[in-house]
Amino acid sequence: MTRDSRFLKFSAILGFIFLYAPIISLIVYSFNKSKLVTVWGGWSIKWYVELFNNQQIIDAAMVSLKVAFITATLSVILGVLAGYVLSRMGRFPGKMVVSGWITAPLIMPEVITGLSLLLLFVSMEKLLGWPSGRGITTVIIAHTTFCMAYVAVIVQSRLAQLDDSLEEAAMDLGAKPHSLFFLVTLPIISPAIISGWLLAFTLSLDDLVIASFVSGPGNSTLPMVIFSKIRFGVSPEVNALATIMILIVAIGVIAAMWQMRKKENVL
Amino acid sequence: MSNVTGTFWLGHYNTIRTKFNLLKSIRWGRLSVISIPSVWLAIFFFIPFLVVFKISLAEPAIAVPPYTDLFVWDADNAIAEIKLKFGNYLYLWEDSFYLDAYLSSVKIAAVSTFFTLLIGFPMAYYIAGKKSSTRTLLLTLVILPFWTSFLLRVYAWMGFLKKNGIVNEFLQAIGLIDQPLQLLQTDFAVYIGIVYTYLPFMILPLYTTLEKLDGSLIEAAKDLGASPVKAFFLVTLPMCMPGIFAGCLLVFIPAVGEFVIPALLGASDTLMIGRVLWDEFFQNRDWPMASAVATVMLIILVVPIMFLRTGKNEEKQ
């Protein structure tokens, strides 16, 4: 079993086919003329036209993008603070508990997070009158709570790699703690913050379970609409939507890779 | 005499100074940095569990919200009454349906994790053996699906596994089967769905450990007379255990509580606890029962995993 053995190559190729075959078939069938998803009726873009005429999907997409954008931004702010607390604050009373809270959302099943937040919102409304009803705000709060954990972990691991003496050097040269954070720490961990933002954005955009619990009527997110459409079968419009989303992601990833390679060539 | 007073005042001055320093040592910036995320998590992550536990002790009612109050103020007798109903937990225990659901979730998650490892390991091993530019490309290919919608990736398999889907058409075309197989809405489809969606989570940690693996170790093993297969089992595999452990945990944890995959790909009798909770809540509108299911799930599934993780982390340190 050497690293270049045929067996390895064969299983790796099979693995990649396994990863990509369903996605490719999804894309191909989004251009299918026939309403019957499995029967090939020739090339057509009519499902894309129908997709853009489907007001329900467009509305849901807008809700989702809005939620994802605010969630990602809030998660980055809270997550950077949390990551900083975990790796740079030394000891303080209750650190064990707080660090448990910060990482626990990562392993919490979505159904539990969703249910518990819904029950919290309901109880709070009963007690305090806020939040009145459920909608975009409650979804954002819920998403931020689990997304910030991911940002915190990314930021923490970046900070852990960071040479402690960089921050000490800044202090030594006269920077007070808050200016040292903005002048040295933040710029250095900015790549981690950007990937944290993107991850939070994607996770929020992708979430079905938590949103289903805490979202209110009229504020369905895109995954909720998709789920209700595909629950009992395949829908060609969803194929078209999936193709568009995959395309956007692929372009983004390829652009990021290209950017990285360009940077490497400079050095 | 004056000397004594002097000493007294000096001592007094010193205590005042220490107190002043103590005050100064509470750095307000530090305090707020710690408290902002902590307070957020306390309100939106920790307290919700207490609420869940509280409501799991209530009874369902036709009301908004649909459960009974735990605290009832009896105005006639001027006594406060606390009604705790452990009936939900009793029911969980008595009705084998719930126990079966828990066990079946663990079984499905464990089996899928095993297959994810089986498929992911050779891929990670292959990628780690490539030269750096190829590696980046292959790794991107592994991660790319992760950034696309999870829901849509599960959905892709619906089209793939249907009665007249591609897999069945293909198997019929090569003459392996006469009649289309029932692939969708089976446990098999759930396994495939989990392996498929969580494969990147397995490959990445495996790749990280394999990449760090010192090639000369394997060469040394061969030099000392181990066959390639033996070198793999005696050197490579044991050195990869941290990666294998991390990868398995990353797949197993979300798989146990999975809802979407069994809901879309599974049969109506594919029991998974996440789905049971969902149905309890959305179909039966039994919030207290859903809360009880969640509480038990938290205690018997999540808490052990947390301990396992912190245990592993401490070991690392």
Add this chain to the structure above:
Amino acid sequence: MIQESNTPLWKLDGAKPFIQIKNITKKFGEFTAVDNVSLDIYENELFCLLGGSGSGKSTLLRMLAGFETPTSGQILIDGVDMADIDPWDRPINMMFQSYALFPHMTVFKNIAFGLKRDKVPKKEITERVNAMLKMMQIEEFANRKPEQLSGGQRQRVALARALIKRPKLLLLDEPLGALDKKLREETQFELVNIQDELGVTFVVVTHDQEEAMTLATRIGVMGNGVISQVDEPRDVYEYPRSRFVAEFVGTINIFEGRVIDAQTDYVKIASKEACSKLFVNHSINCAPKQKVAVAVRPEKIKVSRKKPDLAYNCLYGKIIDLAYMGNLSIFRVKLESGKIVRVTLPNLVRENQNPLTWDDMIYLSWDNDSSVVLIS
């Protein structure tokens, strides 16, 4: 001005120390990293703290910089107590072992960082940074990022950045540790020149005794959180005061024995290990029959095939190992007691007609003033 004579400050009575470390202790939980250390360092000194890893030298340095708070004790710099002064307010700069150059800033910005924090006018910053770049001979790299520099260039940038604020005291943590051997020797002398030119007090932490020897005005040898000896480099080497210092600095042969006669100007010791009586021509404060050790550097030992006419300091043994090192040869000689003695001899002639070789029986001897007695 201060030094009118050539007598160094630390030898003058009543000279005011620049840094006063008074009974400093630092504990990390149960572990005592620095144990009740007191030390005076004078202006314009290049003081080296020499010690192995875990000796507490870096912790002491970090307490001077303000990154660690002493558990007890006091640090005064120029007469000012440092206890309540934050690192960013101390008149001290530090050069870090990893250099700690900010990766997202150019060389120029790295060096200018400290001046910007002090709100120095922009024009002055540019002037001072350019002058510093010139002095360090790194002008051409001003707009590069640290990752585009070689190790030696980074070291210069780090030094420039630490010096730009004209600190009263510069702390250097293993300043040459990351450089290769050749570059290291060049830089050692350069460091001394810069220190001389700028008149800044340097405190250097190092584990490398050669580095300490070439750089330092005085060396403080540290081990287990304690400073065992503070002396000029020559004295640390020639007159170690304890077994720890003797063994840590350079290589040395140590013979255990008991005092048989102690007078004001000599000590006689009987050593079973050495199979000989030993004679040391300096006095020690000891009781009769006290257990002591005699230490002799390998290069102080003379070798002969014929028995020298000596009553003391004369050993006999068999060569069990020898290594030709070019400029000198190293011998390992086994005595009757089983004790192995290390001897180095300079290779004075190119071809020796009758060279010493394995299994030769030889006599080892040394002068009465070549060895030291160690009590602890």
